[in-house]
Amino acid sequence: MTAAEEHSQETKSSFTPFLIAAGLALFMLGLLVFFPLAIFGLIIFALTLLKVYKDNVEEKFSENKESLEQKWPLEAMSKEKAGTWIFLMSEILVFGSLIVAYVFVRISSGPWPVATEVHNVTIGMANTIILLTSSLFMVVALHSIRTGNTTGLKIGLGSAFALGFVFLEIKLGFEWPELARNGFTISNGLPGSTYYILTGLHAAHVAAGLAAIGYLMIRAFKGGFSSTSHSSVENIGLYWHFVDIVWMFLFPLFYLI
Amino acid sequence: MPGLKLYVGIWLGLVTATILEVVTRSLSGTISVIVLAIMVIACAKAITIAMYYQHLRYEGIKVAAMPIAAVVGVILLAVSAAMVGMNMM
Numbered sequence: 001m002t003a004a005e006e007h008s009q010e011t012k013s014s015f016t017p018f019l020i021a022a023g024l025a026l027f028m029l030g031l032l033v034f035f036p037l038a039i040f041g042l043i044i045f046a047l048t049l050l051k052v053y054k055d056n057v058e059e060k061f062s063e064n065k066e067s068l069e070q071k072w073p074l075e076a077m078s079k080e081k082a083g084t085w086i087f088l089m090s091e092i093l094v095f096g097s098l099i100v101a102y103v104f105v106r107i108s109s110g111p112w113p114v115a116t117e118v119h120n121v122t123i124g125m126a127n128t129i130i131l132l133t134s135s136l137f138m139v140v141a142l143h144s145i146r147t148g149n150t151t152g153l154k155i156g157l158g159s160a161f162a163l164g165f166v167f168l169e170i171k172l173g174f175e176w177p178e179l180a181r182n183g184f185t186i187s188n189g190l191p192g193s194t195y196y197i198l199t200g201l202h203a204a205h206v207a208a209g210l211a212a213i214g215y216l217m218i219r220a221f222k223g224g225f226s227s228t229s230h231s232s233v234e235n236i237g238l239y240w241h242f243v244d245i246v247w248m249f250l251f252p253l254f255y256l257i
Numbered sequence: 258m259p260g261l262k263l264y265v266g267i268w269l270g271l272v273t274a275t276i277l278e279v280v281t282r283s284l285s286g287t288i289s290v291i292v293l294a295i296m297v298i299a300c301a302k303a304i305t306i307a308m309y310y311q312h313l314r315y316e317g318i319k320v321a322a323m324p325i326a327a328v329v330g331v332i333l334l335a336v337s338a339a340m341v342g343m344n345m346m
Contacts (some may be wrong), residue, residue, distance in 0.1 A: 025333075033337045077320060085320060089327040096331030104338045121279060128275050136268040139310045143261060241310045248302045251275075252295045256282040 019048040084235040088242050091205075095246050098201070102194045102253065113191050115255055118184055123175055124255035127167050128247060134163035135244040138213075138237045148227035154220050157233075160240065161213045168206050171199065195254055202250055205243050212236045259309065267309045274302050 023045030030038025106112055141156025176196075179185075186196040216236055219225060225233060278298050281291060308314040313321045 029333060029337060033340045085323045089323050092324060092327035093330055096327070097334060100331065100335045100338050103335075104342060108342055116282070121282070125275060125279055129272055132268060132271050132275070135306065135310055136264060139264050140261065143264065238311055241306055244310075245303045245306050248299050248306070252278055252299045256278060256295055257292050 016048060016052055019044060019051075023048060078231055080231050080235055081238075084238050088238065091242060095201075095249075098198055099249060099253065102198060105190055105194060109190055113184075115257055118179070118182075118191070119255045120175070120178075121255050123170065124251050127170055128251045130163050130167045130170070131244050131247050134160045134167065135241050137163065138240045141216075142230070142233050142237050145225050145230040145233055146227060150220065150223070150225065153225060153230075153233070154217070157213055157217045157220055161210060161217060164206055164210050164213065164240075168203060168210070171203055171206075198250060199254065202243070202246055205246070209236070209240050209243050212239065259315075263309065267305060271302055271305060274298050 023041045023043075026041025027038050027045060028041070030036065030041055137156045137159035139156075141153050141160065144150070144152025144156055184192055184195075186192050213236065216233055219232070278295050281294050281298070284291060307324065313324070
């Protein structure tokens with residue numbers, strides 16, 4: 001057996017941290033909403049600790065540190081990409097929590113203004129298609145640079161930026177002032193405050209995305225990307241598509257339902 | 258790595274789904290069924306973008322597990338909110 005094979009046998013992935021975290025999460029959730037769930041979580045937590053004890057980790061850790069090093073589960077991925085996905089996880093939780101809160105408030109509140117009477121569906125649909133097209137150009141930019149086509153990269157990034165800017169201009173420069181003129185403001189009760197908080201936070205994310213794409217454009221025009229070096233195009237693209245995904249939920253929630 | 262034709266095809270599908278959402282809103286029928294249909298289309302669009310534009314379909318399970326874990330967290334939050342809501346009624 002070669003040294004590499006020996007090392008590969010000694011290193012392994014472990015589900016133990018995940019099980020401990022899941023057990024504790026279920027325990028805390030159960031305390032809040034359903035007590036038997038807390039007991040179930042506690043059982044998972046206790047059984048996992050028992051498994052750790054049985055595995056005799058103490059003895060393992062007393063051996064040569066190098067041979068005991070656990071395999072990093074994301075080692076096939078660059079640190080930047082892993083970081084981007086972990087950042088997106090936190091973003092999913094932020095927007096997910098706000099959307100759940102909005103649905104909760106809306107269901108548990110009294111009468112709510114009819115969406116189609118307050119918001120312009122045509123503008124909402126146009127903005128959705130604009131953002132989808134911007135996402136398409138972002139992925140075209142990535143595809144281009146992967147094949148070494150720097151002109152395609154510049155066109156893709158430029159188009160994605162322009163469409164993102166148009167989305168923001170329609171939202172902040174036209175739609176919000178129009179709503180305010182019609183008396184639908186952030187201080188107009190729950191319908192107004194939930195709408196402006198969620199779409200405002202989304203607009204802030206679009207603005208941040210535009211700044212990031214602007215940076216990519218500057219680098220692209222300076223010849224900073226090649227078919228082998230373009231990780232920031234991919235990572236900022238992941239973020240831009242996430243912003244698109246969030247809008248896929250905000251559009252029906254505010255404009256259609 | 259998929260080709261440009263697939264990306265454009267996905268975009269066409271997403272635009273069609275958006276128009277379908279608006280059309281569904283104008284249909285006559287039980288409001289809960291219409292809301293459910295619109296949200297199913299929205300979820301399908303979000304999953305399509307994640308699978309094909311964010312390339313989760315071509316990444317390993319270890320990458321896909323990260324957004325899935327966050328979505329599971331949001332679903333747990335939604336379930337707990339629904340249970341609190343039912344207790345309030």
